[in-house]
Amino acid sequence: MTSLASGSVSIPQRRRSGLGFRDRRRFFLIALAVPAVAYIVLIALYPLVQGIWYSFFDYRLLKNGGRMTFIGLDNYVQLFTDNTGRRAIINTFVFTIGAVFFEFVLGLGLALLLWRDGRFNRICLAFLLIPVTITPLVVGLIFRALLAVDYGYIGYYLAEWGITSPRGLFAGTATALPTLIFIDIWEWTPLVALILLAGLKSLPGDILEAALADGATSWQRFKLVILPLLLPTVFLALVLRMMDAFRVFDSIFVTTGGGPADATTSLMVYGVKQGLQFFNIGYASAISNVTILCIGLMAAAFTLMIRRADVKANEQ
Template identity: 40%
Template sequence: MKENNPNKDRLKYLLFVPTMVILVSMTIVPFVFSLLTSLTNYKATEPDNWRFIGLDNFTRALMDKDIQSSFVNTLVYVAGAVSLEFVLGILIALLLNRKMRGITVIRMLLLLPMMATPVAVGLMWRWLLNTDFGIINYYLSAWFEITGPNWLGEYALAMPVVILVDVWQWTPFVVLSLLAGLQSLSDDPIEAASMDGASSWQMFWNITLPQLKSIILVVLLIRIIDAFKSFDVVWTLTNGGPGVSTELLSLRVYRVAFKFWETGYASAISWLFLIIVMLITSQFIRFLYKETPK
């Protein structure tokens, strides 16, 4: 019989200590601190002048019209970006799933937008969309004799442009995820349906799409979470403007925390934001487990 070595068992647990210390210090401690801060009127500029105010920050956040406006903007941004990314992603994935020359090169090129840092993407598109010397307005004028609009300065255009920039950067992620799912599917059901005279649309809708349902839900879940916490691209593109037309909730939290220095209030907004995202994602996870074959 194999005997247990007490010293070896003790060593195994000791090896976990550095990881647990880092985990606690980098995640749990900030969470607890932000929760406690949200219950006070703490300001970073007045660290010694604070008091416990209970849920007043949360009540204030729920009644704040600026927060409501930012939340609506966030919902529009997330819904628009993720919907377009999914539609384009599945269409491009179906196209790239076919055998054709140069398909490997095309797949590699798809990675480029996703590999760029969000700040670089925002700055690049800000220059491209510049009203006076942006290349997009230049070619609109040179080729079509059209005076290009102020893409990032007009209230009606700013949010669609921000959404399209996010779509440009993150559609490749959706494409690659769905393409991997398509290539993992068995060809037997498709071949059987083809022999029975099913059309391409019928095979996609009744065979391919149901088999991809779990992968689709995971991809949508990841993109929704990521889109909800978007900050870099929007900040570098529009800084939340014009006015507050593209001010997402993440930008609003930043302004409250680092412009008005209301740290306690910013923490309360962040916790409300976290709760909302958790409620939305929990529904996706519940649906995912419901649809996953046992």
């Protein structure tokens, strides 16, 4: 009664944990990151390390009972000294540079044309993105059917009118690789245009209006204002397409299979043939490692180019 009268009622306090809010938050974020890190380690990092390890061995499943023999850098030397290996490297670089260059030029032109908001532009953009929704494997099958000399809607007439050889575009050593580059351009130019269009729509309008008020021409606005501000988006588009084009496989596999006479053999096609057709795991691992290294070097080169252009634009 005394305690009630005085108003001091003892209320049991909650038991506090030994961890503070920051510690609990840190452990919660770590718990969220653990599955993603485990996935990366098991799916990406472990096969990468294993591929690097296999590349230093003569590891053939159909030879010597699948035993591994250490040979050092012989697999890498073989890739650069073998005629097919050198041809695969050259074809991959030609395909990547040609496809990415035209995709960027055409994509930038389409993005500039679709920059203004309007019903017609939105409808055109919707139809423009249809090729991106089709997988490269299906695109290769479609163009193989279209360009077939016997029954293709395009290939038959090209051969009939004497524009191509009687065997078709895919059968000629001089026309097979450019045809595959055209197929890649047809499919992925809309994606580049979409990325660049998003960058254009995010540009500050006051700067463009100020340049227009100062009397700058359309070319001057594009060269001095739009393009420097668009460099981060340009870098993103170029790197994404470069990484994807350098490891091209699907469209080549279903159209030419690397032929004729290795005219369209890329590093990925060559690596798959060595690994899954001849079961030469060590050599296929070396080809994969060279592919990853080339992609990294090209991405670094793009980064340096964009940074230098950005610094030069800021100095102006």
